[in-house]
Amino acid sequence: MTKVVNQSRxxxxxxxxxxxxxxxxxxxMYGHLSANALPPEYxxxxxxSQGAHVWDVDGNEYVDLMCxxxxxxxxxxxxxxxxxxxxxxxxxxxxxGPAACMVEAAELLVDRxxxxxxxxxxxxxxxxTTICLMVARAATGRNKVLAAAGAYHGSAPxxxxxxxxVTPEDRANIGYYVYNDIASVEKAVAEAGxxxxxxxxxxxxxxxxxxxxxxxxxxxxxxxxxxDRIGAALVIDEVRAGFRLNDxxxxxxxxxxPDLSAWSKAIGxxxxxxxxxxxxxxxxxxxxxFVTGSFWFQACxxxxxxxxxxxxxxxxxxxxxxxxxxxxxxxxxxxxxDAGLPIRQTGPVQMPNLKFEDDDDFAxxxxxxxxxxxxxxxxxxxxxxxxxAAHTEHDVDRILxxxxxxxxxxxxxxxxx
Amino acid sequence: MTKVVNQSRxxxxxxxxxxxxxxxxxxxMYGHLSANALPPEYxxxxxxSQGAHVWDVDGNEYVDLMCxxxxxxxxxxxxxxxxxxxxxxxxxxxxxGPAACMVEAAELLVDRxxxxxxxxxxxxxxxxTTICLMVARAATGRNKVLAAAGAYHGSAPxxxxxxxxVTPEDRANIGYYVYNDIASVEKAVAEAGxxxxxxxxxxxxxxxxxxxxxxxxxxxxxxxxxxDRIGAALVIDEVRAGFRLNDxxxxxxxxxxPDLSAWSKAIGxxxxxxxxxxxxxxxxxxxxxFVTGSFWFQACxxxxxxxxxxxxxxxxxxxxxxxxxxxxxxxxxxxxxDAGLPIRQTGPVQMPNLKFEDDDDFAxxxxxxxxxxxxxxxxxxxxxxxxxAAHTEHDVDRILxxxxxxxxxxxxxxxxx
Numbered sequence: 106m107t108k109v110v111n112q113s114r115x116x117x118x119x120x121x122x123x124x125x126x127x128x129x130x131x132x133x134m135y136g137h138l139s140a141n142a143l144p145p146e147y148x149x150x151x152x153x154s155q156g157a158h159v160w161d162v163d164g165n166e167y168v169d170l171m172c173x174x175x176x177x178x179x180x181x182x183x184x185x186x187x188x189x190x191x192x193x194x195x196x197x198x199x200x201x202g203p204a205a206c207m208v209e210a211a212e213l214l215v216d217r218x219x220x221x222x223x224x225x226x227x228x229x230x231x232x233x234t235t236i237c238l239m240v241a242r243a244a245t246g247r248n249k250v251l252a253a254a255g256a257y258h259g260s261a262p263x264x265x266x267x268x269x270x271v272t273p274e275d276r277a278n279i280g281y282y283v284y285n286d287i288a289s290v291e292k293a294v295a296e297a298g299x300x301x302x303x304x305x306x307x308x309x310x311x312x313x314x315x316x317x318x319x320x321x322x323x324x325x326x327x328x329x330x331x332x333d334r335i336g337a338a339l340v341i342d343e344v345r346a347g348f349r350l351n352d353x354x355x356x357x358x359x360x361x362x363p364d365l366s367a368w369s370k371a372i373g374x375x376x377x378x379x380x381x382x383x384x385x386x387x388x389x390x391x392x393x394x395f396v397t398g399s400f401w402f403q404a405c406x407x408x409x410x411x412x413x414x415x416x417x418x419x420x421x422x423x424x425x426x427x428x429x430x431x432x433x434x435x436x437x438x439x440x441x442x443d444a445g446l447p448i449r450q451t452g453p454v455q456m457p458n459l460k461f462e463d464d465d466d467f468a469x470x471x472x473x474x475x476x477x478x479x480x481x482x483x484x485x486x487x488x489x490x491x492x493x494a495a496h497t498e499h500d501v502d503r504i505l506x507x508x509x510x511x512x513x514x515x516x517x518x519x520x521x522x
Numbered sequence: 523m524t525k526v527v528n529q530s531r532x533x534x535x536x537x538x539x540x541x542x543x544x545x546x547x548x549x550x551m552y553g554h555l556s557a558n559a560l561p562p563e564y565x566x567x568x569x570x571s572q573g574a575h576v577w578d579v580d581g582n583e584y585v586d587l588m589c590x591x592x593x594x595x596x597x598x599x600x601x602x603x604x605x606x607x608x609x610x611x612x613x614x615x616x617x618x619g620p621a622a623c624m625v626e627a628a629e630l631l632v633d634r635x636x637x638x639x640x641x642x643x644x645x646x647x648x649x650x651t652t653i654c655l656m657v658a659r660a661a662t663g664r665n666k667v668l669a670a671a672g673a674y675h676g677s678a679p680x681x682x683x684x685x686x687x688v689t690p691e692d693r694a695n696i697g698y699y700v701y702n703d704i705a706s707v708e709k710a711v712a713e714a715g716x717x718x719x720x721x722x723x724x725x726x727x728x729x730x731x732x733x734x735x736x737x738x739x740x741x742x743x744x745x746x747x748x749x750d751r752i753g754a755a756l757v758i759d760e761v762r763a764g765f766r767l768n769d770x771x772x773x774x775x776x777x778x779x780p781d782l783s784a785w786s787k788a789i790g791x792x793x794x795x796x797x798x799x800x801x802x803x804x805x806x807x808x809x810x811x812f813v814t815g816s817f818w819f820q821a822c823x824x825x826x827x828x829x830x831x832x833x834x835x836x837x838x839x840x841x842x843x844x845x846x847x848x849x850x851x852x853x854x855x856x857x858x859x860d861a862g863l864p865i866r867q868t869g870p871v872q873m874p875n876l877k878f879e880d881d882d883d884f885a886x887x888x889x890x891x892x893x894x895x896x897x898x899x900x901x902x903x904x905x906x907x908x909x910x911a912a913h914t915e916h917d918v919d920r921i922l923x924x925x926x927x928x929x930x931x932x933x934x935x936x937x938x939x
Contacts, residue, residue, distance in 0.1 A: 122625050129628040131640050131805045136814025138619045150622055154614035162622055173616045176816050181614060197571035197598060199590045199792035201900050202555045205567055205579055208539050211546040223548050228645040228794060229815040239679065239687030248689040260813045261678065262656065267812040270656030272665040274691040344816075370816050375616035377645060377794050377817035388548045395684040396677045397553025398646040399593050399761075399787050400794035483618050 114146075114479060118162040122150045136260075137174055143486065144475025154181035156495040159483060168500050168507075170457070170484040172491035175345055178371035178426075179416055180495020186374045189412035193405045204404035210411050214372075214382060217414060218354045220362040221382035225391060227401050228377050230344035231259030233367035234305065236381040236396055238263075240365060241303035241338035244390035249297040251290065251304045254281040255312045258305060258342050258367075284310040285318060287327040294335060303338040303365070304328060308346045308355030309452060313488045314467070316460055317452025325361040338364040338387065344379070347371060349426060349455045349491070352418050376409035422494035423455070429496045430454030436505045444512035445521050458489040461515070469515045476514035480507035531563075531896060535579040539567045553677075554591055560903065561892025571598035573912040576900060585917050585924075587874070587901040589908035592762055595788035595843075596833055597912020603791045606829035610822045621821035627828050631789075631799060634831060635771045637779040638799035642808060644818050647761035648676030650784035650796040651722065653813055655680075657782060657800060658720035658755035661807035666714040668707065668721045671698040672729045675722060675759050675784075701727040702735060704744040711752060720755040720782070721745060725763045725772030726869060730905045731884070733877055734869025742778040755781040755804065761796070764788060766843060766872045766908070769835050793826035839911035840872070846913045847871030853922045861929035862938050875906040878932070886932045893931035897924035 126149075127133040134141060140149040148161035157180055159169040172178065179186060193206065211224040227233055238250050258264040262275035280297050283289040284306075294301055306328060310318035332339040341363040346355050348371045356363070364387055369379035377400070383391055416422065431454050441448040446469075447462040461469035470486035477484050482504050484490050543566075544550040551558060557566040565578035574597055576586040589595065596603065610623065628641040644650055655667050675681040679692035697714050700706040701723075711718055723745060727735035749756040758780040763772055765788045773780070781804055786796035794817070800808055833839065848871050858865040863886075864879035878886035887903035894901050899921050901907050 118622075122622055125629070126625050129625065129632050129640050131642060131800075132809030134620070135642055135809065136812070136818060138814070138819050140619065149619055150625075151617040151619050152613060152621070154617045159614070159618045167618075169618050171618050173618060174816060176616050181617070196569060197576070199593050199794070200568040200571045200598070201576045201584075201586055201588050201590060202557065202566055202568050203551070204569070205535075205539055208543045208546065208567075212542070215546050223546050225548060225552055228817065229649070231815065232646070235678070241687075242689065243687035248691070260815065261652070265812045267810070269807070269810040269812070270658075270660040272659065272695050274665070274694040277691040277694075278689050375817075377616070377820060383548075390686070392549030392552065393684070393686040395553070395682045395686070397555070398648060398677065399591060400645065400792075401553060402555050403794060 114165040115163050116148065119148050119150050122162060144471050144478065146475040146478040147483070148478070156180040156182070157493055157497070157500050167478070167481050167483045168503050170482060170490040170504065172493045173375060174488070175370035175491050176375040177493050178348060179374050179413060179422060180493045181375070183374055183416065185416050186409050186412045189408040190376065190405045193408035198405045199400055199403050203402040204407070206404055206407045206411060207402065210407040213411055213414055214380060217352065218366065218382055219357050220354055220364070220366065220384055222385040223383055223388050223391065225381045226407065227379040227381070227396065228398055229259070230367065230369035230379055231261050232398070233344060233369050233379040233381045234258045234264070234342055235261055236394070237305070237340045237365040237367050238303055239394045239396065240381065240383060240387055240391045241340060243393050244338065244387050245302045245336060247300045247302040248278045249280055249300045250278060250302055251280045251282055251293045251297065253284040253306060253310065255315070256284070256307055256310070257313065285321050285324045287324055287331070290328065290331060294331065299335070301335055301337040303340050304332055305340040305342055307342050308350060311345055311452060311456065311489055316449055317458045317489065319452065320356070322359040325356055325359055329361050332364070340364065341366045343367060344369045346456065348414070348417055349423070350453055352423055372413060373406045373409040374413040376406035378406035378410055420494060425494045426455040426492045429501060430457060430492045432498065432501045433457060433492070433504060436501065437508055440505065440509050440512050444516055446512055446515060452489060455492045456489045457492065469519055472515050472518050473511035476511040477507045480510045482507035531582040532580050533565065536565050536567050539579060561888050561895065563892040563895040564900070565895070573597040573599070574910055574914070574917050584895070584898050584900045585920050587899060587907040587921065589910045590792060591905070592787040592908050593790070593792045594910050595765060596791050596830060596837070596839060597910045598792070600791055600833065602833050603826050603829045606825040607793065607822045610825035615822045616817055616820050620819040621824070623821055623824045623828060624819065627824040630828055630831055631797060634769065635783065635799055636774050637771055637781070637783065637801055639802040640800055640805050640808065642798045643824065644796040644798070644813065645794050645815055646676070647784065647786035647796055648678050649815070650761060650786050650798045651675045651681070651759055652678055653798040653811070654722070654757045654782040654784050655720055656811045656813065657798065657804050657808045658757060660810050661755065661804050662719045662753060664717045664719040665695045666697055666717045667695060667719055668697045668699055668710045668714065670701040670723060670727065672732070673701070673724055673727070674730065702738050702741045704741055704748070707745065707748060711748065716752070718752055718754040720757050721749055722757040722759055724759050725767060728762055728869060728873065728906055733866055734875045734906065736869070737773070739776040742773055742776055746778050749781070757781065758783045760784060761786045763873065765831070765834055766840070767870055769840055789830060790823045790826040791830040793823035795823035795827055837911060842911045843872040843909040846918060847874060847909045849915065849918045850874060850921060853918065854925055857922065857926050857929050861933050863929055863932060869906060872909045873906045874909065886936055889932050889935050890928035893928040894924040897927045899924035
């Protein structure tokens with residue numbers, strides 16, 4: 106175990122900024138990075154980031170287990186990515202049209218992702234999933250889309266997690282099935298009356314606040330066969346998991362190819378980019394839809410994507426993340442047993458997910474996360490965490506020092522399960 | 523008149539990239555920056571940008587009258603903006619949470635835009651308009667939104683300009699009125715049966731391919747009164763025009779305040795940022811909707827926005843754009859008369875819009891744009907152009923040298939009207 110870092114972390118600047126934010130931002134903050142519902146030790150505002158480490162606005166340093174909720178896959182400020190961006194930025198970024206690197210980025214994605222024959226770029230993961238649905242609808246002339254109940258596919262009205270501001274018509278064409286349950290998909294298809302344009306699915310079940318669930322290969326094959334039978338597009342939402350599980354499409358190891366896939370987050374190591382990829386038979390339909398954005402042709406994020414995707418392979422980023430994630434999982438498993446606190450760790454080790462038993466209100470998770478932050482580790486109480494290729498065994502030691510404090514705090518404040 | 527620039531511009535690299543793009547991008551390119559339907563002299567791919575000038579991938583230099591379709595308002599690579607971005611980038615960009623500059627950017631927008639008490643940031647103009655509608659729906663508990671027929675409010679299914687990939691339900695809650703025609707708005711309200719959450723309107727009518735039309739102050743006041751009467755939100759879509767007409771909300775000079783406004787494009791001088799602004803009475807509703815994006819809390823575009831909005835005022839960007847736009851408009855007016863080619867120039871001079879008489883198929887506009895590109899000026903044949911504060915009187919001379927060649931080419935190839 107490494108030394109326990111400074112526990113008397115002040116949060117004066119963070120508190121002052123939160124106060125100012127409450128005056129000019131609804132609720133003080135919004136979206137997935139709002140710290141409103143998080144333990145008070147968890148910072149809201151950050152000063153800087155380097156490798157696997159982040160500093161809050163009060164200068165407190167942390168090992169970053171969130172990686173900006175996924176985008177940072179090689180570590181913050183990875184030299185090759187930053188050099189590629191600096192070179193492009195000196196030339197131009199949001200220009201009168203795309204730069205050559207847009208074509209190169211599309212070629213690289215088509216090369217790396219087996220099912221993909223083409224790419225369209227956008228900014229948000231939500232853009233990418235929405236484009237996939239539009240392409241599927243344009244290709245099939247049908248309206249309905251089936252999604253797994255509880256899955257997150259973005260924050261547009263058709264998919265966001267709260268219904269405020271959403272009309273019934275926004276959801277009228279979405280049917281729901283149960284992940285890994287082909288009978289439920291067949292039932293949803295029947296309910297849609299044959300009007301199914303697409304079935305959208307995550308590479309694994311990664312609903313926030315729940316145990317994660319790897320896809321059953323048989324379910325994936327049945328989905329593919331079902332889509333072929335009814336003439337619907339199979340869409341994989343790779344936004345959260347893409348390039349963390351596999352150096353290509355996440356279902357390539359199980360031999361199931363989608364027709365369309367949605368990407369974002371990690372493909373540019375933090376630079377804002379999303380991509381919809383598709384097979385050749387959907388290219389004509391993709392050329393008919395009209396989607397665009399003022400910044401979709403920005404050159405720097407595409408230069409970042411080329412550097413990032415290249416480095417993921419060249420630097421063995423995935424084996425590194427698996428190694429670090431495995432060390433972390435086994436260390437946490439031992440600590441939980443030592444503390445007498447039953448937990449479940451589920452999903453791929455690169456995207457750690459910890460649930461306390463008997464913790465439906467996340468009271469234990471909240472104390473755990475707060476204590477971890479107080480001891481220098483940023484980890485979310487409800488959402489899965491993210492390993493990057495910049496995390497080292499030394500970082501694992503530091504994380505485990507903090508998680509041990511987390512287990513102790515849970516034990517002390519809430520007792521055993 | 524300045525010298526006519528090199529007319530024997532090669533497009534070898536551009537042609538090669540277009541060929542490669544056709545293999546990996548549907549239709550070869552998509553969205554508003556596709557050159558597919560543009561004259562062959564108009565480049566698709568760009569190498570670099572500086573001030574009011576851009577260079578295509580073959581090294582040909584142009585005066586840029588498109589400003590990336592609006593984002594570039596101070597000129598490409600404005601020193602103060604680039605310095606602010608470089609300083610923030612050295613610290614962190616897409617981090618574990620927002621940086622302090624998010625609060626500062628929100629405070630600055632609230633200070634500059636009279637109606638705004640709060641800000642929420644996103645990436646796309648489409649995000650900002652969609653957030654405004656969601657907030658209005660959450661606040662009113664109603665579903666319907668009225669928009670001007672033909673107005674562009676983004677490329678989500680509820681508003682994109684083509685219906686491929688769009689379901690009837692995506693448009694079920696949108697009613698349409700005629701810009702500057704309050705009777706048509708009253709009619710649309712009646713058709714909506716009282717379920718109107720919001721009326722969305724552009725600061726002026728800037729539909730691509732049509733004459734532009736300034737808002738009639740009386741229409742703006744009637745819209746405000748109508749929204750107050752029926753309890754709907756008045757939403758101004760400032761995405762295209764924001765900060766080019768006024769150093770604050772575009773309707774402040776006529777004394778009409780919206781409840782919500784959508785911003786993007788120019789607020790970060792090319793860095794990817796959008797913002798929904800609102801009045802205090804909509805803050806609670808805004809805090810209830812769930813909208814977010816992986817890159818919405820990126821620090822660099824917020825640092826860019828602070829530098830941009832500050833420089834717009836400090837450097838007198840709007841008077842500069844008005845001066846340059848006025849010079850250009852009067853020069854073009856004289857040339858058209860000399861060439862015996864009737865034209866109409868409409869809308870604010872900072873966002874020039876030229877239509878040839880008797881040119882419904884844009885044949886004249888196309889020849890004009892092609893000849894301008896061949897003589898070193900990027901201007902779109904259908905969409906309005908954009909002046910930046912970096913354009914000089916010398917640039918106007920160069921533009922006019924190219925537009926004169928444009929008028930000559932129209933006259934030669936298509937004759938007079």
